[in-house]
Amino acid sequence: MVAPFSIKGEASMYVIGIDGGGTKTIGAIVDESGHVYAKSEVGPSNPNSVDTSLVKSELEKICYSLREQQPEVFAQVTNVFAGMSGGDHQENQQLLKSILEGCFPKHVKVNIDNDAITALYSGTLGKPGVVQISGTGSITFGVNEHGERQRVGGWGYLFSDYGSGYAIGRDGVSEAFKAYDGITEETVLIRLLEMHYQVTSLPDIIPFIYQSKNPRTELASISKIVSEAADLGDQVAAKIYQKNGEDLGQSIVCLSKKLFPHTCKVPVVLTGGVFKRHDLLMDTMQEVLVKSDIRGEFIIPLVEPIGGAVIAALKEEKAEIHSNFVDNFNQ
Amino acid sequence: MVAPFSIKGEASMYVIGIDGGGTKTIGAIVDESGHVYAKSEVGPSNPNSVDTSLVKSELEKICYSLREQQPEVFAQVTNVFAGMSGGDHQENQQLLKSILEGCFPKHVKVNIDNDAITALYSGTLGKPGVVQISGTGSITFGVNEHGERQRVGGWGYLFSDYGSGYAIGRDGVSEAFKAYDGITEETVLIRLLEMHYQVTSLPDIIPFIYQSKNPRTELASISKIVSEAADLGDQVAAKIYQKNGEDLGQSIVCLSKKLFPHTCKVPVVLTGGVFKRHDLLMDTMQEVLVKSDIRGEFIIPLVEPIGGAVIAALKEEKAEIHSNFVDNFNQ
Numbered sequence: 104m105v106a107p108f109s110i111k112g113e114a115s116m117y118v119i120g121i122d123g124g125g126t127k128t129i130g131a132i133v134d135e136s137g138h139v140y141a142k143s144e145v146g147p148s149n150p151n152s153v154d155t156s157l158v159k160s161e162l163e164k165i166c167y168s169l170r171e172q173q174p175e176v177f178a179q180v181t182n183v184f185a186g187m188s189g190g191d192h193q194e195n196q197q198l199l200k201s202i203l204e205g206c207f208p209k210h211v212k213v214n215i216d217n218d219a220i221t222a223l224y225s226g227t228l229g230k231p232g233v234v235q236i237s238g239t240g241s242i243t244f245g246v247n248e249h250g251e252r253q254r255v256g257g258w259g260y261l262f263s264d265y266g267s268g269y270a271i272g273r274d275g276v277s278e279a280f281k282a283y284d285g286i287t288e289e290t291v292l293i294r295l296l297e298m299h300y301q302v303t304s305l306p307d308i309i310p311f312i313y314q315s316k317n318p319r320t321e322l323a324s325i326s327k328i329v330s331e332a333a334d335l336g337d338q339v340a341a342k343i344y345q346k347n348g349e350d351l352g353q354s355i356v357c358l359s360k361k362l363f364p365h366t367c368k369v370p371v372v373l374t375g376g377v378f379k380r381h382d383l384l385m386d387t388m389q390e391v392l393v394k395s396d397i398r399g400e401f402i403i404p405l406v407e408p409i410g411g412a413v414i415a416a417l418k419e420e421k422a423e424i425h426s427n428f429v430d431n432f433n434q
Numbered sequence: 435m436v437a438p439f440s441i442k443g444e445a446s447m448y449v450i451g452i453d454g455g456g457t458k459t460i461g462a463i464v465d466e467s468g469h470v471y472a473k474s475e476v477g478p479s480n481p482n483s484v485d486t487s488l489v490k491s492e493l494e495k496i497c498y499s500l501r502e503q504q505p506e507v508f509a510q511v512t513n514v515f516a517g518m519s520g521g522d523h524q525e526n527q528q529l530l531k532s533i534l535e536g537c538f539p540k541h542v543k544v545n546i547d548n549d550a551i552t553a554l555y556s557g558t559l560g561k562p563g564v565v566q567i568s569g570t571g572s573i574t575f576g577v578n579e580h581g582e583r584q585r586v587g588g589w590g591y592l593f594s595d596y597g598s599g600y601a602i603g604r605d606g607v608s609e610a611f612k613a614y615d616g617i618t619e620e621t622v623l624i625r626l627l628e629m630h631y632q633v634t635s636l637p638d639i640i641p642f643i644y645q646s647k648n649p650r651t652e653l654a655s656i657s658k659i660v661s662e663a664a665d666l667g668d669q670v671a672a673k674i675y676q677k678n679g680e681d682l683g684q685s686i687v688c689l690s691k692k693l694f695p696h697t698c699k700v701p702v703v704l705t706g707g708v709f710k711r712h713d714l715l716m717d718t719m720q721e722v723l724v725k726s727d728i729r730g731e732f733i734i735p736l737v738e739p740i741g742g743a744v745i746a747a748l749k750e751e752k753a754e755i756h757s758n759f760v761d762n763f764n765q
Contacts, residue, residue, distance in 0.1 A: 254615075261604060261607070263608065285692065312592070
């Protein structure tokens with residue numbers, strides 16, 4: 104992925120994008136054509152989940168590594184854009200900014216933003232739109248052409264789990280137990296859950312979930328079993344995806360109405376682990392949008408979130424994103 | 435509540451009932467007329483939530499206290515029935531039985547059962563029927579005239595929370611955020627939650643819940659706010675109670691069909707903190723039962739669960755429950 108410096112040469116601008124999260128942080132030096140000169144991955148940098156001292160050491164580590172890989176290009180960097188989970192709190196933002204500014208000469212501009220904006224740009228390549236993030240949790244976020252931002256959901260898995268991995272996994276287990284009890288129709292989910300946990304009776308899976316280190320992520324991981332059941336033609340699993348697709352559609356409609364005029368075509372970027380199975384959700388989402396008269400255009404991102412961070416940095420520099428950016432970046 | 439021994443005298447049978455849970459354990463010596471001779475309350479005795487050594491010391495403490503209060507009656511006790519949370523696991527049952535047997539002479543019969551059976555008997559006074567327990571969590575349990583038992587739900591708050599305090603509280607917060615985001619109609623829940631947590635904006639309640647010692651019980655306690663909103667005529671809160679009433683009705687229908695012939699009138703005991711507001715749930719539950727052709731008769735228990743344990747002990751001794759049992763027991 105990292106090409107030697109010498110084979111490029113037409114670049115006039117070098118920026119650094121950083122994609123920081125609760126488990127890992129990725130950084131890259133890239134030019135406006137999408138050529139990657141250096142890339143590095145370190146540990147977590149979300150100030151909401153790890154100590155300030157660790158956030159500082161990881162961010163310093165990534166800057167050091169990028170400089171080591173390409174000292175000459177590093178010296179020409181003019182802009183750093185970090186899309187960070189936890190980056191929407193003012194306090195965190197100031198902390199992260201002061202750490203990163205300490206890693207660069209004074210003339211380098213450093214911007215911190217939340218990771219939803221870089222997720223959006225990884226699909227729209229810097230254009231306004233809506234992004235639906237559905238990982239363990241979910242949030243709907245958007246920016247319009249005036250730079251106005253809005254969000255829907257994202258209040259944590261317990262209250263606003265529309266279309267999240269947690270919601271799909273939890274619904275899967277819940278429906279399996281309803282069928283086991285005889286409240287609802289049969290579902291292959293029972294057998295798939297028993298197989299997954301290698302037990303002979305459904306109730307035996309309970310300690311594996313409640314006593315797991317993190318029942319929240321444990322349930323989110325079960326969303327894979329629900330999609331497997333849907334593939335097998337299980338109607339209960341199909342209904343779970345339908346319900347979650349409706350919830351997602353409603354969130355997207357609500358957000359689109361807040362930001363975009365009725366006549367506007369709205370790019371809707373779908374990102375996060377749940378959309379590995381976008382095939383199970385998109386038809387229902389589209390139906391909800393059509394019913395509400397929203398002209399949405401679904402986009403599966405062409406680059407990783409780190410690419411969105413790079414695009415945000417180039418936007419800050421008023422650079423045009425080259426037409427071959429995506430191809431070059433993904434090389 | 436404890437009358438001096440001398441003013442009774444017609445009693446021919448003395449039993450001990452014990453109601454043991456995760457926070458407290460209550461025991462009483464009672465005769466078949468419902469006269470209470472001694473009563474005592476100690477700490478937790480659920481082997482699933484506290485150490486074996488603590489379970490042992492609390493149960494020994496309660497037996498010691500009952501003997502101290504009425505040594506002569508204690509000496510005439512023939513049966514001990516303990517309805518214990520966690521008492522449906524065989525291992526726990528054996529542990530609890532061996533502890534209690536150590537507290538009494540050999541001829542005293544000791545029975546351990548789960549607390550659902552004593553909850554049932556606190557309403558049916560020993561007759562077959564269904565009990566719907568809705569506290570922080572929920573479970574539907576029943577026994578028919580042949581002694582056959584069935585359950586529905588009770589798989590923990592994450593998967594089978596039908597009509598539990600957790601479900602009602604969580605739905606309340608979830609709907610408040612949906613309205614805050616503009617997905618759904620307005621609700622007074624927003625203002626009530628802000629007032630409850632003394633914050634000026636709904637998102638400020640989030641740390642109070644996620645960072646509370648036990649988010650599960652914190653959310654269950656919010657069910658009171660949902661009932662308050664329903665009292666104020668809030669349609670969103672009313673719908674939450676309606677949905678949970680439907681879920682409860684379906685569980686009761688499912689259980690009734692497992693245990694009772696179609697033509698039979700089924701006593702349905704409603705117990706647990708949620709049913710302090712049975713007025714908000716019962717109409718919907720009744721509708722679901724009627725639609726499924728189940729002839730249910732709702733019963734709000736006339737005595738505390740400890741009364742159910744006493745009745746179970748008297749049943750074991752084949753004693754008739756006197757017609758004035760409830761009046762005497764509640765004196």
